[in-house]
Amino acid sequence: MRTPSVYIAEELMPYLRARIAEILYREGLRQARIAGYLGITQAMVSKYLGGNYKRPPVDVASLLDSLAEDIARLILLGASRDEVVAFTSRKLFELFSSGKLCGHYSSYAGVSEETCRALFSSAMVGGALEEMKLALRELLSLPGFSGLIPEVRSNLAYAPPGAKSPADVIAIPGRITLVKGRPYALPPEPGASKFTASLILAVTERNPEIRSVINVRLDAKIKKALSKANLNVVQVKTGGMSDEEAIDVMAKLFEEKTWDAVLDEGGEGVEPLVYIFGRDPLDTVKKVKAILGVMG
Known part of the structure; x- marks a missing residue:
């Protein structure tokens, strides 16, 4: 029987480990250290770096490439092995529960895509709070982030799969503020935001791929940095609107x-x-980092 666990072990993990190894090696980590993080031998790392591994179909490879970048960033940030394993497991589960891997898995296992989705639809995606904590830790460590915090302060919000109301959205209680010139935030928790949570829920309803948002200051320097970072931006003006009207305008x-x-x-x-x-x-924080990287 080709269960999802067998599929992950045989078809996904070799490629995922190889891509992570390539990113970490490019960032200057030694092969022995990479092997320790990935739980494999140094000889296997050398094999991966030599390009000796099986590549999945292009659409699956694209999903795993994105995941490999996130995992490598966590490792470089100093996340523990427990955090990396938990994050990887959650993300693979999400790829199944969203149906993105079911087409390939159904061909591999000889089962229908409906069966694949049914295997994961009844289980809840856990660990969203831990994912937010990892992202917040990276955000607060970014050099220059304090300069992006507006007068109304910033908030980072995440609507995990299954979120239905602001009470389900994880955000920062009291928002992210400045204490003695440095960014400070309480631990994230569900129901900690109203406007930002309502905004991300409204956007997710239109585009389920988008589940996280942060607000930062807007001025000429930041606007220029957005362009230099090659981000897709659009402009609105919500002055005079109610919160509900402003959310609707942006979500549309x-x-x-x-x-x-x-x-x-x-x-x-x-x-x-x-x-x-x-x-x-983590994807949202990655974009903040890109903006700071071109601001000089």
């Missing part, structure tokens, strides 16, 4: 196109802000 932008950032010029009594969107908190 995602009905036909995926945007990395929405620039809200604000208006009377409304501070100009940038809302940066991602498929998950």
Whole structure:
């Protein structure tokens, strides 16, 4: 029987480990250290770096390439092995539960795609809170992030699969603020935001691929950095609108196109802000890092 666990072990993990090894090696990690993180021998790392591994179909490889980048970033950030294993397991589960891997798995195992989806649809995707904690830790460590925090302060929000209301959205209680010039945040928790949570829920309803958002300051320097970072941006002006109207205006932008950032010029009594969107908190933080990287 070719169960999902066998499929993961035989078809996904060799390629995923190889891509992680390539990224870590490119970042300067030694083969022995890479082997320790991946739980394989140094000889196997050398084999992977030599390109000696099986490649899955292009669409599956694309999904795993993205996951490998996230896992490598966690390792480089200093995440523990327990955190890396938990994160990898959650992400693979999400790829199954969303149906993205079911087409390939059904061919591999000789079962229907409906059977594949049924295997995962009854289980809840756990660990979203831990994922937010990892993303927040990276965000707060970014050099220059304090300069992006607006007067109204920032919030990072995540609507995990199954989120139905703001009470299900994980965010930062009291938002991210500055304490003695440094960014500070309480641990994330469900139901900690109203506006940001409602915004990401409305966007996710239009585009299920987008599940995370953070708001930062908007000025000429940041606007220029958004362009230099090659992010897809769109501009709106919500001054004079109610929260519900502003959310509806921004969410409708995602009905036909995926945007990395929405620039809200604000208006009377409304501070100009940038809302940066991602498929998950780590993806959102990655875009913040890209902006800071080109600001100089």
